Amino acid sequence: MTSEGIASDQTEAVLGDYDVIIIGAGPAGLSAGIYASRAGLECVILEKGVPGGQVITSPMIENYPGFAEVPGMKLMETMAEHARRYVDIKEGEEVLRVRAGEKFELGTSSGRYTCKAIILATGSSHRKLGVPGEEGMTGKGVSYCATCDGFFYKGKEVVVVGGGNTALTDALYLVSIGCKVTIIHRRAEFRADQHLQLSVKQHKIPVMMDTVAEEIVEGEEVTGIKLRNISTGVVKTMPVNGVFVAVGEVPSSQLAAELGLEMDPGGFITVDRSFRTSVPFVYAAGDVSGGIRQIVAAVHGGAAAALSCFEDLMNPYYRKI
């Protein structure tokens, strides 16, 4: 065995050869599996952990039409069960490297897979504040998605932490719902677009600049956040019911980079309306492809990617560049 991936690849067992391999078993990957398999494609879903993606961290989902109120974990178990009727989900199977050629070759910790097409549904992760209390209170007052969880905080006192477009949009969203919102930002100026800044002013949303979160008060539910003004050094605890963290979203696009896919400056994969990427026979769906980071968008992306993949594999003129 050499230390070079390519040479060692050749000696590894081929664990499977498929029409299409779907990477990731969140809502996008599961939907892709249902649609690809129903279209008659041989496919498999490779998931580095367990199915469900980020949704499983949500205590309650209220905006996936058809499920008025469902814990994220339960919804994703239901969706995974649905997908398993059609497609095998290999859990704990992380794709470590990918290479394009006559066929695509994927290397995992267990071995090697080959396929004619790939659907990337690798998701993204929320950038964290990294302060005490944050992890323990996630789902109990700490949220990374105003669109998802805002509704639970109607009439309550919340802070939004961040200064970009997402943070200001989230603040406006929460105000619109009827929350009492304060924006906490570590710098003296916002990065967000001018119109969002003006709108925040017009809505008279209180803003604390030069301020960082130091700790989220732990308990049954969030009751407060400890803040430090970095220019004055003053520390105080502000009583709040909710902390919306909006300091960035990190797409899991390492494999996309290996494949040379076009991405936006934030690392989200560029897709067209059919969820094709810039490389033939590679598709992307769900959070890694940007757009609104909602379950509805993920299931659509997965389905559309699978149908595009079917069309391309059937097209005798469509070839790898």
Next chain:
Amino acid sequence: MTSEGIASDQTEAVLGDYDVIIIGAGPAGLSAGIYASRAGLECVILEKGVPGGQVITSPMIENYPGFAEVPGMKLMETMAEHARRYVDIKEGEEVLRVRAGEKFELGTSSGRYTCKAIILATGSSHRKLGVPGEEGMTGKGVSYCATCDGFFYKGKEVVVVGGGNTALTDALYLVSIGCKVTIIHRRAEFRADQHLQLSVKQHKIPVMMDTVAEEIVEGEEVTGIKLRNISTGVVKTMPVNGVFVAVGEVPSSQLAAELGLEMDPGGFITVDRSFRTSVPFVYAAGDVSGGIRQIVAAVHGGAAAALSCFEDLMNPYYRKI
């Protein structure tokens, strides 16, 4: 009362003034209602018939993730009930005319509504063959969507009627699933793209040109289709389990035309990735906006349209042209 819409409008009762009015209560409209209302927008859904859209005509849905097997009617009742938690659905309220101005004005048979923004989720309808047996056997062997219903016909004998891209894609899809497929086309040549025609040849799919459907044999399920060769005049009944009709889709885009929205040659409304149309404060989602005509696409479109609408209404620089 004059016969002129505008003059008579002024004398009609204003039945409601909203931030956004959603037209149509299929999956796109219902999802838009959930998202718009959760964002704090005052909204209402106006539906000319009953909620559910085309989905309610599907006996069984298997590809909306989370519902492994559900009758179309049941799924849409569940979705409408979900939406009603957030938004009022006015049934039997057909929008007959719409006019842009300081605000949008919508005229229905009951009166007049005003709003700052509109989400069009008016859907589309399948062009029918117009032959005996077609209506009675819909859902019992006659289908207008191979992606939706193909899976039920695995290993069975089916025909696809039509000669365009949809018809040939459907035929390839059904072959991929494992159906025995014959294509029936009334002309001597296909309209479909070359690659689809070549693919049909390569898959050796039997084709009957110059042939029209005359009747679908009625019974508990479809057992045959009566065909006439229009050049020879020969009539014969072909035994089949399924008839996939793919002779065109007609978007319900009359209101879009009144608003001057950009549409494609088929009359489907042009939208960007955020489901904005070419006219500020007008959004479109679901079948009327083209794309894959699937429930997953509709719920995504509705949600994204509602969030875009929220952002635009919050944007102090965004104004009607």
